[in-house]
Amino acid sequence: MTDSLDQQVVIITGASSGIGAALARACSQRGALVALAARSRERLSRVASSCPGETLVVPCDVTVADERRKLVGVVIERWGRVDILVNNAGIGYYASFEEVDEASLRALLEVDFLAVFGMTQEALRVMKPARRGLILQVASTGGLIAHAPSVAAYLAVKHAVVGMSRGLRRDLEGTGVRVQVVCPHLTDTGFFEAGIGAEAMKEVADRVRGHMDTADQVAEGILRQMGSERFIVFPTDRARSAYEHFLEVA
Numbered sequence: 001m002t003d004s005l006d007q008q009v010v011i012i013t014g015a016s017s018g019i020g021a022a023l024a025r026a027c028s029q030r031g032a033l034v035a036l037a038a039r040s041r042e043r044l045s046r047v048a049s050s051c052p053g054e055t056l057v058v059p060c061d062v063t064v065a066d067e068r069r070k071l072v073g074v075v076i077e078r079w080g081r082v083d084i085l086v087n088n089a090g091i092g093y094y095a096s097f098e099e100v101d102e103a104s105l106r107a108l109l110e111v112d113f114l115a116v117f118g119m120t121q122e123a124l125r126v127m128k129p130a131r132r133g134l135i136l137q138v139a140s141t142g143g144l145i146a147h148a149p150s151v152a153a154y155l156a157v158k159h160a161v162v163g164m165s166r167g168l169r170r171d172l173e174g175t176g177v178r179v180q181v182v183c184p185h186l187t188d189t190g191f192f193e194a195g196i197g198a199e200a201m202k203e204v205a206d207r208v209r210g211h212m213d214t215a216d217q218v219a220e221g222i223l224r225q226m227g228s229e230r231f232i233v234f235p236t237d238r239a240r241s242a243y244e245h246f247l248e249v250a
């Protein structure tokens with residue numbers, strides 16, 4: 001259990017909503033210095049004001065390389081290091097396989113995979129010389145199994161995040177820097193209203209909302225296992241059970 005993150009410098013992307021916002025608050029409650037990044041300054045500021053500790057609001061589109069570099073730069077300027085990066089920003093894509101169009105697929109790839117790769121590279125530039133650091137990639141149970149129909153594009157990018165992180169784990173051996181992959185299952189956040197195909201996705205999500213985890217449950221589950229020996233982190237029992245169930249069937 002991560003009881004204390006006293007003075008740990010944590011960057012959380014996608015901190016303006018859902019899991020990222022809950023994690024920002026939970027890290028702050030444990031004494032972390034939290035940099036909150038997402039595109040909406042207004043929503044970030046609201047989350048920051050609900051954090052008890054020191055925060056930094058950094059409006060940032062993670063798909064833009066310059067903005068990723070600036071994000072890490074302003075954190076270094078303020079606090080001198082990055083101890084933990086949480087690559088959490090992400091969107092969904094709900095559509096039948098035949099309806100997936102190339103432009104939207106590229107847009108999904110930009111946010112859910114290329115930005116994760118790029119942010120990880122930016123963090124490594126400062127973590128490797130320091131010989132310490134932790135990178136948490138928020139993937140999904142859908143990065144390991146196929147937990148639902150009509151989300152093949154999303155499953156593909158989340159599987160890519162898991163695969164990239166497996167490779168990174170090997171590359172980081174002996175460097176003092178670690179990577180973990182967080183695999184939440186259905187979680188009640190703005191995710192179902194924000195992604196590609198959101199209208200249809202929300203309708204489906206509304207039918208199972210009663211069976212979802214809350215963002216706070218996911219954040220607490222992440223913190224319980226942050227920095228543990230586990231590579232794949234299931235933040236809740238529901239996420240682990242869903243993984244075990246779908247491993248058999250999908």
Ligand SMILES: NC(=O)c1ccc[n+]([C@@H]2O[C@H](COP(=O)([O-])OP(=O)(O)OC[C@H]3O[C@@H](n4cnc5c(N)ncnc54)[C@H](OP(=O)(O)O)[C@@H]3O)[C@@H](O)[C@H]2O)c1
Nearest residue numbers: 014016017018019038039040062089090186187189190191
């Ligand atoms: N909810 C679920 O059921 C579920 C299940 C498994 C995994 N996940 C994963 O959990 C992560 C968080 O999702 P959530 O459920 O908390 O969804 P959410 O409430 O919609 O939050 C997504 C966050 O990502 C940010 N974001 C989106 N595009 C961005 C961009 N280009 N640049 C910077 N920030 C961007 C959004 O902020 P702005 O719009 O302000 O930029 C928002 O803060 C995602 O990676 C998602 O794939 C979610």
